Amino acid sequence: MTTEKATVETWNTYGNHQLARGLELPELDRWNWGIPDTGPGIEALGDVKGLRVLDLGSGLGRHAAHLAARGADITAVDASPAQHQRAISRYPDTPGLHLLCADAEAHLRNADPYDLIYSVCSMPYLDPDRLLPALANGLKPGGRLVFSALHTNSHGNGPSTEVTPRPEILRLPGTAEDHPVDMWVLTPQLWEDLLVQQGLTMEAVTAIDSPKPDNHVSYRLYAARRPERVPSRPRTSAPPAPNTALGVGVIVHGPAGVLLGRHRRRTWELAGGTVEPGETFAEAAVRELQEEAGLVAEPEDAQVLGTLLDRVGGVVRLTVPVHIIRWSGVPRQREEAIGSWRFWPLSALPQPLFVPSAQCLTAWQPALPLDHPPAHFQPYGKPGRP
Numbered sequence: 001m002t003t004e005k006a007t008v009e010t011w012n013t014y015g016n017h018q019l020a021r022g023l024e025l026p027e028l029d030r031w032n033w034g035i036p037d038t039g040p041g042i043e044a045l046g047d048v049k050g051l052r053v054l055d056l057g058s059g060l061g062r063h064a065a066h067l068a069a070r071g072a073d074i075t076a077v078d079a080s081p082a083q084h085q086r087a088i089s090r091y092p093d094t095p096g097l098h099l100l101c102a103d104a105e106a107h108l109r110n111a112d113p114y115d116l117i118y119s120v121c122s123m124p125y126l127d128p129d130r131l132l133p134a135l136a137n138g139l140k141p142g143g144r145l146v147f148s149a150l151h152t153n154s155h156g157n158g159p160s161t162e163v164t165p166r167p168e169i170l171r172l173p174g175t176a177e178d179h180p181v182d183m184w185v186l187t188p189q190l191w192e193d194l195l196v197q198q199g200l201t202m203e204a205v206t207a208i209d210s211p212k213p214d215n216h217v218s219y220r221l222y223a224a225r226r227p228e229r230v231p232s233r234p235r236t237s238a239p240p241a242p243n244t245a246l247g248v249g250v251i252v253h254g255p256a257g258v259l260l261g262r263h264r265r266r267t268w269e270l271a272g273g274t275v276e277p278g279e280t281f282a283e284a285a286v287r288e289l290q291e292e293a294g295l296v297a298e299p300e301d302a303q304v305l306g307t308l309l310d311r312v313g314g315v316v317r318l319t320v321p322v323h324i325i326r327w328s329g330v331p332r333q334r335e336e337a338i339g340s341w342r343f344w345p346l347s348a349l350p351q352p353l354f355v356p357s358a359q360c361l362t363a364w365q366p367a368l369p370l371d372h373p374p375a376h377f378q379p380y381g382k383p384g385r386p
Contacts, residue, residue, distance in 0.1 A: 003127070003165050003182040004079075004125065004126060004127065006181065006182070007125045007181050007182070008079045008080050010170060010179045010181055011059075011078075011079075011080040011082070011083055012080050012081060012082040012083075013082075013179070014082070014083075014179075015080055015081075015082025015083040015085065015086055016082045018086060019082060019085065019086060019089075024090075025060065025062065027062060027065070027066070028062050028063065028066045031063070031066065033120055033121070033148035033208055033219060033221050034120070034121045034148045034150070034208055034217075034219035035208055035209075035210055035211075035217065035219060037211065038208055038209070038210070038211060039208075040206055040208075040221060042066075044146055044206075044221060044223065045067070045116065045118060045146055046116075046144075048067050048070050048071065048072040048074075048116065049070060049071030049072065050071060050072075050073075051072050051073070051115040051116050052072075052073050052112075052113075052114050052115045052116075052140075053067060053072045053073065053074040053075070053114060053115065053116045053117070053118070054074070054075050054076075054077065054108075054111075054114045054116070054117040054118070054138070055067075055074060055075070055076040055077065055118060055119070055120075056077060056104050056117060056118070056119040056122055056123065056147070057077075057078055057079075057104070057119050057120070057121070057122020057123070057125065057126075058076030058077060058078045058083075058087065058099070059078055059080075059083050059086075059087070059122075060083065060086050060087055060090065061076050061086075061087035061090060061091050061097070061099060063118075063120055064076035064097055064099075065090075065091050065094055065097055068094055068095065068096035068097040069096075071096070072096060072116075073096050073098075074096060074097055074098065075098045075100060075107075075111070075114075076097065076098065076099050076100065077100045077101075077102050077104055077107050078100075078101060079101070079102065079103050079104065080101075081101055084099065084100075084101035087099050104126060104131060104134075104135075105126070105130050105131050105134045105135075108131075108134035108135055108137070108138035109134050111138060113137070113138055113139055113140040113143065114138060114139060114140065114143060115139075115140055115143050115144075116143060116144050116145075116146070117135060117138060117139060117143070117144075117145050117146075117147075118145070118146045118147060119146075119147040119148070120147075120148055121148050121149070121150070121219070122147075123147045123149055123184075124149045124150055124183040124184045124185055124186075125181065125183060125184075126184075127165070127184065128163065128184055128186075128191075128194050129163070129194075132194055132195065132197075132198045133198055135198070136195075136198035136199055136200055136226060139200075139226040140226070141226055141227065141228045141229070141230060142225070142226065142227070142228045143225070143226050144203075144223065144224070144225050144226075145195075145200065145222075145223070145224045145225070145226075146221070146222070146223050146224075147221075147222055148208065148219045148220065148221045148222070149185070149186070149191065149219060149220055149222065150168070150183060150185050150217075150218075150219055151185070151188075151207075151218045151219055151220045152216055152217065152218035153168060153169075153185070153216070153217065154215065154216055154217050155216065156216040159185050159186050159187045159188075159190075160184075160185055160186055160187070160190075161187055161190070162190075163184065163186065163190060163194065164184075165182035165183060165184050166182065166183065166184075166185060167180055167181070167182055168180070168181055168182070168183045168185065169181075188205045188220055188222070191205075191220075191222055192205075195222075195224050199226065199227065200224040200225065200226055200227075201224060201225050201226075201227060202222065202223075202224050203223045203224060203225055204221075204222075204223040205220055205221070205222055205223075206220065206221040206223075207219075207220060208220065208221055245274075245315055245316070245317050245318065246274065246275050246318045246319075246320075247272055247273055247274050247275065247318075247319055247320070247356065248272050248273065248275060248281055248284045248285045248288060248319070248320045248321075248322050249270045249271075249272040249319055249320070249321045249322065249356055249357055249359075249360035250270050250271040250272050250285045250288055250289045250322055250324060251270060251305075251321060251322065251323045251324065251360060251361065251364050252270075252271070252289065252293075252295065252324045252327060253323070253346075254343055256343035256344075256345070257343040257344045257345040257346060258270075258343065258344055258346060258349070258361070259271065259293065259295075259331060259341060259342070259343055259344075260341070260342065260343075260344050260349070260350060260353075260357070261292065261293060261331075261333075261338040261339060261340055261341040261342075262338065262339060262340040262350075263337060263338045263354065264336075264337050264338070266352075267352055267353065267354040267357075268344075268349075268350045268351070268352070268353050268354065268357070269338060269353070269354040269357045270354075270357040270360060270361070271288055271289045271292045271293050271295075272285070272288050272292075272356070272357070272360075273288045273291075273292070275320075280299065281302075281304045281320045281322060282299040282300075282302035282304055282322060283299050283302075284322075285297075285302050285304075285320075285322035285324065286298065286299050286302055286324075289324065289327070290334075291334055291335065292334055292335055292338055293331045293332070293334065293341045294329055294330070294331060294332045294333075294334050294341075295324075295327045295328070295329045295330075295331055296327060296328050296329050297324050297326065297327040297328075298326075301324060301325045301326040301327070302322050302323070302324055302325070303322065303323040303324075303325060304320060304321075304322050304380055305320075305321045305322065305323055305360075305363055305364060305379060305380060306320070306321065306363060306377055306378050306379035306380045307319070307320055307377070307378045307380075308320070308321065308356070308359050308360065308363060308375040308376070308377050309375060309376045309377075309378070310359075310373060310374070310375035310376070317356070317375075319356045319359060319360060319375070321359075321360035321361075321363045321364055323364060331343075346365065346368060349361075349368075349370070353370065353372070355372050355373060358370045358371075358372035359372055359373075359375045359377075363377045363379075
């Protein structure tokens with residue numbers, strides 16, 4: 001049995017015991033985060049009226065019902081069927097209160113985001129590596145997370161310095177038995193590191209100590225917020241495996257035909273090449289045309305026709321045909337790899353054509369009698385005509 005499932009079974013034992021006793025606890029008269037008669041209280045949540053709120057590990061549901069009475073639209077989630085049964089028996093039809101028996105992480109994965117998520121002492125029973133990614137996305141941008149967590153147990157043992165569960169003794173009220181459970185009892189720095197990893201910002205950490213000098217139990221109340229802006233993860237510095245090739249094919253058509261050059265691989269090609277960082281497709285086409293064939297054009301005279309997409313050797317090939325409307329100069333060889341630039345009539349194109357060049361020409365003039373491997377063409381607008 002996993003750590004979390006064992007904990008659910010322990011709370012089931014407790015819930016069934018309390019159901020059998022028929023115990024009726026009073027409604028909350030003072031909010032606490034783990035130790036009665038010790039601050040802070042409900043003020044840590046702020047004004048909840050009109051907010052969409054989630055209570056994680058809601059147990060009997062008293063905290064959730066208290067917030068529903070203050071105008072919150074609150075969903076109270078507990079993984080223990082027995083505890084859930086106690087809650088729905090006590091609050092069968094409370095306006096604004098929705099009681100669910102569910103795993104917290106599974107609920108967060110499928111629920112609409114909340115304005116506020118809180119938990120009274122329950123989060124340390126759940127694996128933070130499993131819970132926190134779903135929890136961070138379960139908050140709306142600008143939403144808050146407030147939760148209390150055990151810091152020092154009754155034996156005086158402080159928090160762990162590693163993100164691993166450790167055995168603790170759960171002494172359930174109304175029973176004479178001690179139940180061993182595993183909990184994530186972490187330092188404030190570890191909790192902050194985990195929250196920051198998920199894009200949250202820690203706003204406050206408040207110590208909650210027992211007022212009795214002989215009681216070592218201590219909790220910490222954590223308040224964090226999801227930023228209003230959605231962050232992006234930086235790319236890794238490691239080079240990726242080759243998966244995509246991006247280039248432009250430059251179509252220059254005049255009275256004598258379309259401009260093609262002969263590559264040293266003995267294919268006839270349009271001017272073209274890769275797109276450099278920061279360039280638009282039009283800017284890349286103008287640059288490549290001048291570098292390869294010596295013709296001068298302006299980006300505003302370059303019509304981007306669309307994108308051609310195919311795959312060769314496991315690599316996605318994205319080619320952008322660009323039609324140059326106006327240019328100046330006389331074509332001449334500028335690079336060693338390609339030369340013999342000339343205008344060829346559309347009725348007598350040379351062969352063989354480079355496949356991407358043939359695909360670009362077909363995208364521009366679909367009626368041209370060119371054979372080449374198929375590529376998916378997504379037009380940006382009406383292709384230019386000669």
